[in-house]
Structure formats: structure tokens, C-alpha cells
Amino acid sequence: MPELSREEINHLAKLSRLTLSDVEKEKFAKQLPEILDFVDRLSVVAKMPSEKTTQAVPLAKLRPDEETSEKLSLETLKKLAPAWHEDQVEVPAVFEN
Amino acid sequence: MSKLKTETQNSKIELNAFLHTELEPIVPSPLDSQALAQGDGELKGLKLAIKDNILVKDWPATAGSKILEGFIAPYDATVIKKLKEAGATLIGKTNLDEFGMGSSTENSAFGPTKNPWDPKRVPGGSSGGSAAAVAADLCDASLGSDTGGSIRQPAAFCGITGLKPTYGSVSRYGLIALASSLDVIGPFARDAETVERVFAAMSGEDNKDQTTFNYTYKPVDADLSKLKVGLPKELWELEIDPEIKSAVRSVVDWLSSKGAKIIDVSLPSVVYALPAYYVILPAECSANLSRYDGIRYQRSVTKDSQKLIERYMDTRALFGSEVKRRILIGTFALSVGHYDAYYQTAVNVKDKITSDHERVFKEVDSPVRF
Numbered sequence: 001m002p003e004l005s006r007e008e009i010n011h012l013a014k015l016s017r018l019t020l021s022d023v024e025k026e027k028f029a030k031q032l033p034e035i036l037d038f039v040d041r042l043s044v045v046a047k048m049p050s051e052k053t054t055q056a057v058p059l060a061k062l063r064p065d066e067e068t069s070e071k072l073s074l075e076t077l078k079k080l081a082p083a084w085h086e087d088q089v090e091v092p093a094v095f096e097n
Numbered sequence: 098m099s100k101l102k103t104e105t106q107n108s109k110i111e112l113n114a115f116l117h118t119e120l121e122p123i124v125p126s127p128l129d130s131q132a133l134a135q136g137d138g139e140l141k142g143l144k145l146a147i148k149d150n151i152l153v154k155d156w157p158a159t160a161g162s163k164i165l166e167g168f169i170a171p172y173d174a175t176v177i178k179k180l181k182e183a184g185a186t187l188i189g190k191t192n193l194d195e196f197g198m199g200s201s202t203e204n205s206a207f208g209p210t211k212n213p214w215d216p217k218r219v220p221g222g223s224s225g226g227s228a229a230a231v232a233a234d235l236c237d238a239s240l241g242s243d244t245g246g247s248i249r250q251p252a253a254f255c256g257i258t259g260l261k262p263t264y265g266s267v268s269r270y271g272l273i274a275l276a277s278s279l280d281v282i283g284p285f286a287r288d289a290e291t292v293e294r295v296f297a298a299m300s301g302e303d304n305k306d307q308t309t310f311n312y313t314y315k316p317v318d319a320d321l322s323k324l325k326v327g328l329p330k331e332l333w334e335l336e337i338d339p340e341i342k343s344a345v346r347s348v349v350d351w352l353s354s355k356g357a358k359i360i361d362v363s364l365p366s367v368v369y370a371l372p373a374y375y376v377i378l379p380a381e382c383s384a385n386l387s388r389y390d391g392i393r394y395q396r397s398v399t400k401d402s403q404k405l406i407e408r409y410m411d412t413r414a415l416f417g418s419e420v421k422r423r424i425l426i427g428t429f430a431l432s433v434g435h436y437d438a439y440y441q442t443a444v445n446v447k448d449k450i451t452s453d454h455e456r457v458f459k460e461v462d463s464p465v466r467f
Contacts, residue, residue, distance in 0.1 A: 019411070032425060
């Protein structure tokens with residue numbers, strides 16, 4: 001696989017929600033195709049008969065009686081969030097005005 | 098006593114095996130379990146160090162990343178709860194490659210750990226801090242986690258014993274996720290007996306992790322003369338350091354001298370394990386690490402009049418280079434047009450590796466692995 005173009009690496013960074021420096025973009029544009037070339041040796045076994053993946057992590061069994069996690073106190077939760085306003089987590093605006 | 102303590106403290110700093118060196122040890126109390134109340138507890142007095150991607154209530158947990166700096170765990174991982182109940186004393190948190198991504202502990206955001214046998218060498222990774230702490234006699238045992246060799250390889254590099262348990266035999270509840278279908282917590286110690294004691298106390302089914310199965314550890318007195326050992330020909334054909342190959346060969350010869358039957362077996366798919374891992378791990382970690390959003394886990398980069406997406410992107414700039422690389426690969430492998438060629442193919446290969454092993458386990462008791 002050839003080196004990724006600047007547009008391709010920018011698109012991938014956008015999909016990944018990562019901000020990359022120019023140095024990182026240059027480095028990853030070279031490294032990613034090398035890793036994918038190594039992975040391409042899997043293509044020889046791509047024709048293996050198999051079922052479509054329905055779950056990434058196979059569960060040992062489903063437990064309808066699964067206990068709910070212990071509840072964390074408001075005090076503990078407050079410590080875990082960077083900003084707090086009237087018993088609610090404060091986050092920046094999602095939409096522009 | 099004080100001299101020994103000073104040496105230990107110095108050693109901790111020189112090796113950089115421990116993070117958060119200001120922590121006071123957690124000594125279990127008789128209120129923690131019935132066994133301890135009765136003066137028992139199979140791990141009473143055992144000094145245990147914990148990899149910094151496993152949650153210990155009220156202690157920090159950074160997973161070796163700047164993005165979790167300042168985060169204090171609000172609850173105990175299931176393994177920690179069980180080990181406290183068994184009487185183990187928790188002495189500190191150990192260094193690791195960021196989120197477990199690496200094989201040398203050089204990818205930690207808090208500096209590399211050194212190998213106690215030779216500080217110019219690496220201790221292996223990603224559980225390098227846990228392995229180095231045990232090898233340097235700073236604790237009796239430690240916990241690591243293994244996703245693709247992160248217990249096995251540092252145990253070998255530091256000359257100690259490490260166990261990568263079977264997936265599902267130990268709860269992952271409270272382990273900071275890297276690749277959820279592969280992650281497993283396991284113990285290190287200087288001898289196999291201590292590893293066994295820690296594993297016996299921490300393993301078993303957990304309602305908080307639905308991938309655990311009904312399992313209780315039972316010691317087995319193996320009769321070597323009745324043991325059938327498999328030699329997978331595909332692994333012997335790989336290019337492996339001759340010193341390691343000959344060491345493994347001598348173990349096989351020893352088993353044979355004790356009467357074990359050595360049988361040639363075939364695991365044709367096993368040579369594709371590494372390229373499949375190079376797809377499955379980044380795919381899962383790109384999804385798992387999306388949770389570090391600058392809202393949860395305390396740490397965030399905040400600037401005035403930021404939009405939510407800007408907060409997300411700015412906070413994620415705290416990830417190290419290796420983490421960014423794997424998120425990019427995972428995103429690529431899961432994206433439209435590449436999913437079937439990469440992720441689906443890798444999962445098919447994983448299924449084939451599983452079925453190959455199931456077949457071999459019908460022929461022999463255990464295959465020899467490198």
C-alpha cells in the first residue's frame with residue numbers, strides 16, 4: 001500500500017476525533033501503510049468459511065439476574081467530573097446558536 | 098531495618114517501577130471478610146503491587162496515560178476486592194505502557210521502567226512495572242494484565258513467573274479496557290506456588306463480568322507419565338532465537354524423560370495470529386478509548402467558549418503517540434469499505450485459531466508454546 005495522502009490522513013484523523021501535528025501526520029502517513037501491508041497476509045485466509053460477526057466479545061452466558069453496580073454517591077461523582085453546576089455535570093454546548 | 102527500607106525506597110525510584118509513590122499501603126482489616134475476622138486469610142501478609150490500569154478504591158489509576166492524571170478510582174475491581182478479602186496487603190501501583198500498548202514499558206507517559214537485572218535494559222511490557230517490582234524484591238507478588246503477551250513477556254524479561262489465565266477465568270470488572278475480547282488480569286511472583294495462591298484467590302465467575310464462566314480453581318497433581326504433550330510443527334518452523342528454542346527443547350526433553358508422551362500436532366492458523374491481533378486490538382481499542390472525552394474521568398482541557406467537540410478533540414491530544422497510532426489503525430479497519438477486508442477477516446482467523454486449538458486439545462493435554 002502506498003503512503004497515505006495528506007487528505008486521507010486528515011480524513012482518518014477526523015473520523016478518529018484526533019488532532020494530529022504536522023510531524024505526526026507525516027509519521028503516520030508512512031507507518032500506517034506498513035502496518036496494513038503486514039496485516040494483508042491475512043488475505044490468503046480471507047476465503048475461510050465463517051459466520052458474520054454478531055458480537056465482538058462473546059459472553060459466557062447471559063445472566064438475567066445480573067446485579068446492578070453499586071451506586072456512587074453524589075459526592076464521589078462530583079469528584080469525577082471536571083465541572084459541576086447545581087447537582088449536574090456541566091458540559092460545553094453541543095450545538096451552535 | 099531502616100537501611101533495608103532506604104534501599105527499597107531508592108530502588109523504587111531508580112527502577113521507576115512504581116507510580117504514585119506517596120500512597121500508604123492498604124492493610125486489610127478483620128472487617129473485610131469472615132476469614133480475616135477468624136484470623137485466617139490465605140494471602141495474609143502477602144505484599145502485593147497492582148498494575149496502574151486496575152482500579153483500587155480511593156487510589157489513582159492512570160493506566161500510564163496523561164489523560165487519566167488526577168483520576169481517583171471510585172470503586173475496587175473485583176480482583177482487588179477478592180484479594181483484600183484473602184488478606185493481601187496492597188503496597189502500590191505499578192508503571193505500564195500507556196493503556197497497555199507496548200512491550201517495553203517505554204510508552205508510559207510517566208517515564209520508562211528499568212530492568213532490575215540490568216538498568217540499561219527494558220523489563221518488557223506492558224506490565225513492566227509489576228514484573229520489575231517482583232524481580233527487585235519490592236513486593237511478594239503483583240498483578241498485571243495480558244492482552245497480547247503483556248504478562249508472559251515481562252515475566253520472561255525479568256526472570257520471574259507470570260500467569261496469563263484463560264480468558265473468562267478472571268473478572269475484568271475494574272480493569273481499564275484495552276481490547277475487551279482479549280484482556281485478562283493475571284499474577285506475577287518469584288515462584289510458581291505464590292502465583293498459584295494469588296490466582297486461586299482472584300479467579301472465578303463474577304456477575305459484574307458476563308464473559309466470566311463458572312470456574313473454581315482446583316490444584317491438580319499431574320502424573321507426568323500419563324501426560325500427552327503436543328509439539329505444534331508450525332511454531333517450531335518459525336524463526337525464533339536459538340537460545341530460546343533450545344531452552345524450550347530441553348523442557349520437552351525433561352518431560353519426555355519423566356515419561357510424558359510427545360506428539361507432533363498441527364496448528365496451521367497460528368502463524369496468522371499476529372496479523373489478526375494487529376487488526377482486532379486497534380479496532381477494539383479505538384472504540385474503548387472513545388470514552389476519554391474530557392467530561393468523564395475528571396481530566397479535561399478546558400478553554401473558554403469551547404464547543405463540546407472541541408473539548409473532546411483538545412482532551413484527546415493528551416494521548417501518546419502509540420495510542421494515537423492504534424486508534425487510527427482501528428478506525429481505518431472498522432470504516433466503510435475496509436471492515437470486511439480487515440476486521441471481519443481478522444475475526445474469521447481468530448475463530449479458525451480457536452477451532453484448531455479445540456482439535457489439538459482432543460489429541461493432547463497441552464501443546465508446547467513459545
